[in-house]
Amino acid sequence: MESVTKRYPDGTVAVDRLSLEIPDRSITVLVGPSGCGKTTTLRMINRMVEPSEGTILLDGEDIQRQPVTTLRRSMGYVIQNAGLFQHRTIVDNIATVPRMLGWGKQKARARAAELMERVGLDAALAKRYPYQLSGGQQQRVGVARALAADPPVLLMDEPFSAVDPVVRKGLQDELLRIQDELGKTIVFVTHDIDEAIKLGTMVAVMRTGGHLAQYAPPAELLSSPADTFVEDFLGGDRGIRRLSFFPSGRLELTTGPVIPLDATAEQIAAPTPLPPGDRRGRQTARLERAARPDGRGHQAGPAPVPRATVRPGTDSLRVALDCAVLSPTGWAVAVDTDGRVTGVVSQQTIGEAIRSAHAAGRDDERDDEKVAG
Amino acid sequence: MNVLNFVNAFFSDSAHWHGYDGIPARLGEHVQYTLQALLLAAAIGLPIGLVTGHYGRGGNALSLVATAGRALPSFGLLVLMTTLLGFGMLPVMIPLVVLAVPPILVTTYEAMRSVDPSPVDAARGMGMHESRILFQVELPVALPLILSGLRSAAIQIVSTATIAAYVSLGGLGRYIVDGLYQRNYEKVVGGATLVAVLALVTLALFWAVARVAVSPGVRRR
Amino acid sequence: MSDYLHDFFDIPSDLQHSWIGLVGLHLREALLPVAAGLLLALPIAQLCVRFRWLYPPVLSVTTVLYAIPSLAFFVVLIDYTGQTELTVMIPLAVYSLVVLVPAIVDGVRSVSEETLAAATAMGFGPLRRYFQVQLPIAVPAIIAGLRVATVSSISLVSVGMLIGNQGALGNLLHDAQIYNRPELTWNSVITTALLAILVDALLVLVRVLLTPWMPNGTARRKPAPALEDAAR
Structure with missing residues (x-):
């Protein structure tokens, strides 16, 4: 991932002259209060939102230069409520992108089964439909589906916000474990600063109006917040939390x-x-x-x-x-x-x-x- | 004599089973009108409903069209069209289609709008083409409602095609209109029974189609 | 032009009504059944809300009843109620009932649990809670059902012409044929459609007046398949 500069005036400015260099094969977290443009930033990476100014480079190449569907198929995308297809079984949900890429049915399903294991889903769930799964399980399916075609990039938009804290912790640990094994380039959006500090290799704190407040590794964020906004956003006991590092x-x-x-x-x-x-x-x-x-x-x-x-x-x-x-x-x-x-x-x-x-x-x-x- | 006796007498009279005014012929005509009108109405209503629903635009225009369509009295329109265009299929098809388009259009639109947006977002994010999103993500989920719109339309057509006998059309309504004119209650009640049964069969047919076509993942609720 | 207008409103004497008289008759034949349907639908819907298991069977019965074509319904009733207004109004009342029950049930159910809990916590009794909380919040859904039932009822009255001139404005269709006066057909269609639109608009107005807490005009319409079983 290369240097990213983009402006997004749309009457209101959602993301204002943001520059970010997202390191390869690590988790970069975009965090901030609601309406700070973090989701917009994420969605510009797979062109769900087109930047009005500036360019986004992926491995040195402008993402505008390839067809939008090709770009998106090379990036896994995980959203808040998993967004599973309720009319398809779990295994077919996971196999969606491989099937779109023209894989055979057997191969795609075998891959799906492999991924279910990887994200910690019981193989018995393969033939179930999404409504038969708990929220946490659905989210695992969402992650598996995003990983199905082995994309180098994974975009995650508040993927764990809708599940309860205990399940969320499990999913976070699972994500870190998977990341250890696979080493993807992950861009992760959250409004939860604790989640950001736990998961992020780099954390970008954004403030309302689409400004970047600070971009630093979590330990540095805790030890030396750039300004009072970041300090407030980090919360009161950052001294204790910093001990984690x-x-x-x-x-x-x-x-x-x-x-x-x-x-x-x-x-x-x-x-x-x-x-x-x-x-x-x-x-x-x-x-x-x-x-x-x-x-x-x-x-x-x-x-x-x-x-x-x-x-x-x-x-x-x-x-x-x-x-x-x-x-x-x-x-x-x-x-x-x-x-x-x-x-x-x-x-x-x-x-x-x-x-x-x-x-x-x-x-x-x-x-x-x-x-x- | 009660209704059941009339029904019994009507169906056991072998004269009612042959010729151009026999039950098979009249039933065939009725089914034919219904299918023709339904196909025409679906050909108009489904694409417009799907596309407007997918893009989420034109909802107000659609509800205006629907209100206007409902306000037009089908029976009056039937007679009016016959007055204007003479006897034939066209003056009958027009009111039937006008009748059937609003429910198809509005339910299809609403069905598409009621699809959870997050799978659509996910599908777009994984690089699905818009047409594929429409047919493979939204349509399967919207299908039960869309089918219920088609079902309403079909049942209304069956019902109104009955009235069409008044303007010299064939179909099961003939028995009722002729019977009323001839003061032959046996015929009237027999015809009414047949129409009611046809309507119920239509209902059952749509139920069966929904069982087969709708994914079990969508069917629960 | 004035001649044409004169012909337009010159109602044949066999109908025994002026144009205004026919309009009144039409409205009575269409609206009384809707009112009766509403009166019956309210308790039935309340039962369905109270006992959840009751709703699916009730819904099946109403769907089947609704599928019965109006003309078939009319003629079967002739045996019991003769070629009278009542024969036309009974099926219309049944159709209204069938449209209104799901509309009311969905409307009342759309009242959130929190709201109900809050009402109960404030000491509302069940009856008071129903009339002061559930019913008002369900008003938009009920009016939406009433609109469909009324418009369809107004359209269907005309069919009553076929069973011994009980179709009010619909009777003009018959006279247009026998006296060869096509303008009477136009009169019937236009007047009926205008009546439907007028009553529909009136109901929208009633909704706006009854629910000042809602944004005007754009009532959020939940897809209610039963509502689309509209005019037949």
Whole structure:
């Protein structure tokens, strides 16, 4: 994807002299309040909306130079309510573009089945009709349909806005996983800044009137918003959210008393440290509650503590801090990728890690300035 | 004597089953008028309804045409056309088509308008041609409503073709008009029964077509 | 010209009415059945809204009834009610009923759950809620149904001519033939069409007056297939 400049006066200006360079094989998110022209921008890329001025280049070539249908068939397109064809079965919905490109029926259906698996749909759904699927499943079909002809570019227009938060999180994780496997150039429109920060390699914040407010990687967006508009749009706790971008790998672990979930009162009374490497890490973590001084913790029943363990190296400092805050003792339990306990970390240690990460970030910025100057 | 006795007497009289005034001949005529008028009306109403519905323009003009079409009394128009053009098929076809076009036109337009816009947007986004969007995305979804418009038109034609016997046309209406004139109630009631049955068969036919032609993904509701 | 106009409105004496008299008769024969249909349709529709399972069978019955051609309906009734106005008006009432029930059901159902819940929460009883919330919101749909029923009724009255001159303005069609006066045919067609358009416009006016909360003119028309089973 090459440099994109476009103006769009239509009585009202929907997108005003916007220039964006969208990096190859990564997710670029356009985010902003409603009416900021983000959808218009997206729709100009596949010429659903024709720019009134400026040009859009794709791999160095003007998109106006090829037939509009050819252009669109080379780009997957996912929209808010999936936009499935209700008169066609799931498998035929997914096979639409391959069929238009002249693939044989068998080949197109085989491809559709392959994609259903890729987006996490049960093969049993193939012969169903859209109305028999949940909103989240329909959206998966929408993504599969967009991927069917293996287009290098994927345009997604608020694809996950209409589903509930739990399903949305699942779909976001799925998209990241698929992106890891396929490495498409994805342009993603959303009004949800958290979604933008979670998914985007680059995030373009737009403001009403079709102006670009800031175009930066999410971490930079959180650490140094360009102006008060971006700062307001990011919301209040951007400091905490920014921790998502600091790795927890450098945390120093200590061995402390950790008690398994099925601990008896005696075990709690005389805590024996679990040997590092115990496979009951997950349970252990939850039982952090039981380690409260009064020893009554486990009577509170299974405590639904989300993500109560931290995997140093994989998880961010935000997860580590979250675990520590949620833990009654103030100690986060660290596990390895298999769930084995590797040690514990105190809030204080995490706080020091945050401070040094911030310092490192400032150094980076100073370096950048030097380069720029 | 009640209606059922009349019906029984009419159908068991073998004289009613032969010749130019026999039931098969009259039924054939009636079906022929109906099909001709319906095809003509569909040839006018469907394309206009599909295209205006697809582009979403001309809705007000269509509803004006529909109101005017409905306001014209079909029976009066039938007599008027016969007065102007003499006896024949043309003066009968004109009111039948005028009668049938508005429901086809308006329901087709409304059916196309009521199609969810997001699949259309998706189809356009994946590079479908407009004609393909119309026929492969919108039409299948709009089909149940479009069929119901055609069904109304067909039933109205069956009904009005009956009245056309007054202006010397054949068809099942002959029995009713002649019977009334001859004070032969057996004939009147027999004719009425046949017309009603034909109308119900039309209804059933459209139901069957909808079962076959409408995708199960659209049919639920 | 004045001669022509004179002929135009010179109604043969066998019809026993002046032109104005025929118009009045026509309106009575067309509108009384619609009124009767509306009175019957309201409770039936309310039952269908109340008991959802009732609606599909009611809808099937009405569709079948509607398919019965008017002339067939008339002549079968002659055996019971003779060649009278009543014979013409009963089928017209049935047709109106058949058009109005789905229109009212759709209209009342279009009242959103939130609105109903809000009304209930404010302490509206079921009856009060029906008359003060559901019915007013359903007015546009009901009027849309009334328009179709009325226009079709006005058109159909003419067919009554065939069963012993019970067709009001339609009777002119017959006299035009026997007296060889084609202007009477024109009179019948034009007057009937004008009546239909006039009454239709009047109903639109009523809707605008009854629903000041809606934008004038362009009533959002939901596709209601039953409504299109219009004039026959």
